[in-house]
Amino acid sequence: MVNGYKPVIAIFGGSFDPPHRGHQQIVEEALKILRIDRLIVLPAYLNPFKTSSHASAAQRLEWCRQLFDPIPKVTVDPYEIEQAKSVPTIRSLEHFSTMYRVKYLIIGSDNLSTLTKWQAFEKMNERVTWVIATRQGHPLKTDMLRSWVRLDIQVDISSTDIREQHDLENIDTRIMTTVKQTLKGKQTMTMEERINRIVSVLDEKKAEEIEVFNLEGADYIADRVVIANSLNLKHTQALYDQLKDALKPKGEQFLHADMSDEWIVADLGDILIHIMIPEYRQKYSLETFLSELVEKQKNNV
Numbered sequence: 189m190v191n192g193y194k195p196v197i198a199i200f201g202g203s204f205d206p207p208h209r210g211h212q213q214i215v216e217e218a219l220k221i222l223r224i225d226r227l228i229v230l231p232a233y234l235n236p237f238k239t240s241s242h243a244s245a246a247q248r249l250e251w252c253r254q255l256f257d258p259i260p261k262v263t264v265d266p267y268e269i270e271q272a273k274s275v276p277t278i279r280s281l282e283h284f285s286t287m288y289r290v291k292y293l294i295i296g297s298d299n300l301s302t303l304t305k306w307q308a309f310e311k312m313n314e315r316v317t318w319v320i321a322t323r324q325g326h327p328l329k330t331d332m333l334r335s336w337v338r339l340d341i342q343v344d345i346s347s348t349d350i351r352e353q354h355d356l357e358n359i360d361t362r363i364m365t366t367v368k369q370t371l372k373g374k375q376t377m378t379m380e381e382r383i384n385r386i387v388s389v390l391d392e393k394k395a396e397e398i399e400v401f402n403l404e405g406a407d408y409i410a411d412r413v414v415i416a417n418s419l420n421l422k423h424t425q426a427l428y429d430q431l432k433d434a435l436k437p438k439g440e441q442f443l444h445a446d447m448s449d450e451w452i453v454a455d456l457g458d459i460l461i462h463i464m465i466p467e468y469r470q471k472y473s474l475e476t477f478l479s480e481l482v483e484k485q486k487n488n489v
Contacts, residue, residue: 195225195429198292198319199284201268201277204231204248205241207255210341214321217339218294219261222319226429227294228284229256229264234274245269257442260433278308281315287425294319294339297326304332377438379458383412386461389434390416393427395463401478406485410460413478417466421449424463428452431461 198218204211218227231252233245241248252264267283268275277293284290293316295303300320303309317335320328330336377385383400390398395416404411418424424447431454432442444455451464462474469475 194287194289195426196223196291197226197228197284197288198222198224198294199228199230199280199290200294201230201232201280203235203241204229204252205243206248206251212255212259213341214294214296214339215256215259215262217321217341218292218319219259221337221339222292224291225261226288227262228288229262230268230280231264231266232275233269233271245272253443257432258436260436263429263432276307278306278312281312287422290316292317292319292337294321296321297323297328300326300329377440379412382435382440382456382459383414385435385438386414386431386459389431390414390427390463393430394419394423395427396466397469399475401475401482403478403481403485405488406481408478408481410455411458413460413462415462415464415469415475415478417469418463420465424450424452424465427463428454 200211200215200218202211215227215229218224229252231245231248234241243251246269249264249266249269256262256264268280281290281293293312295318297320303318306312313332313334317337318330318333319337319339320330321339321341322328323341328338387398387400395418398414398416401413401415402411403413416427418427428445428447436442440456442454443457446453446455450468451462454461454463
């Protein structure tokens with residue numbers, strides 16, 4: 189990635205209103221059969237063919253993060269939701285193409301009947317391979333597709349089914365049950381083991397000037413803060429992706445990430461990881477602020 193390599197990705201977009209086990213199986217099966225570096229789950233602010241969603245955009249984003257973040261090589265991206273309007277798939281494709289090689293778009297077979305009506309369908313059809321998740325009652329009519337892959341899915345359930353059977357207020361419980369099943373059996377780590385793993389991954393992937401701050405007992409939002417330099421924007425994203433891939437199978441939960449052209453901050457609850465280009469780090473001197481907090485905490489002991 190640092191030398192100009194663009195990771196190969198698949199994008200799985202949708203309303204996810206709400207996300208469910210069928211969506212999760214699509215992601216898991218796609219990871220098995222596709223040769224990709226990453227799969228991006230992309231919840232829509234509003235489906236272009238709909239006038240509203242049942243749950244709010246913020247709630248659906250949070251549900252997706254709960255359900256998909258524990259899966260290695262998967263990133264839930266808020267790009268479309270952050271636009272606060274309906275976003276055509278072609279625009280998202282162009283956005284992610286600046287950072288990745290978008291090779292696959294994942295859709296359900298129920299989308300095939302309207303696919304040619306999607307904005308810039310012909311342009312997308314020339315650029316990607318469509319990954320078609322099977323769904324009962326929706327045959328695979330693919331004559332219009334240049335390249336496509338069949339994804340056999342055994343779970344025949346829809347978001348509509350869930351909404352009809354359960355109040356939206358109860359969906360959090362259903363999703364968290366699935367999350368717990370996904371995480372079940374994964375080892376737990378002490379704080380020091382977690383920090384050592386984080387530092388080890390960053391160091392292995394060529395991060396520079398890695399520092400760790402112990403803020404337990406200090407008036408701060410996390411117990412530990414890790415700061416590391418990246419070489420550039422692509423390297424920043426690569427480091428973040430590698431951390432998720434290495435740590436999620438160990439039970440680490442990435443609750444949220446803020447990012448810009450100069451930095452990424454990953455929130456692991458009691459640990460914050462700051463990855464930034466050297467110019468940004470020098471400009472804002474975050475380690476000076478954190479060092480002062482550590483010193484203040486020592487003096488108050």
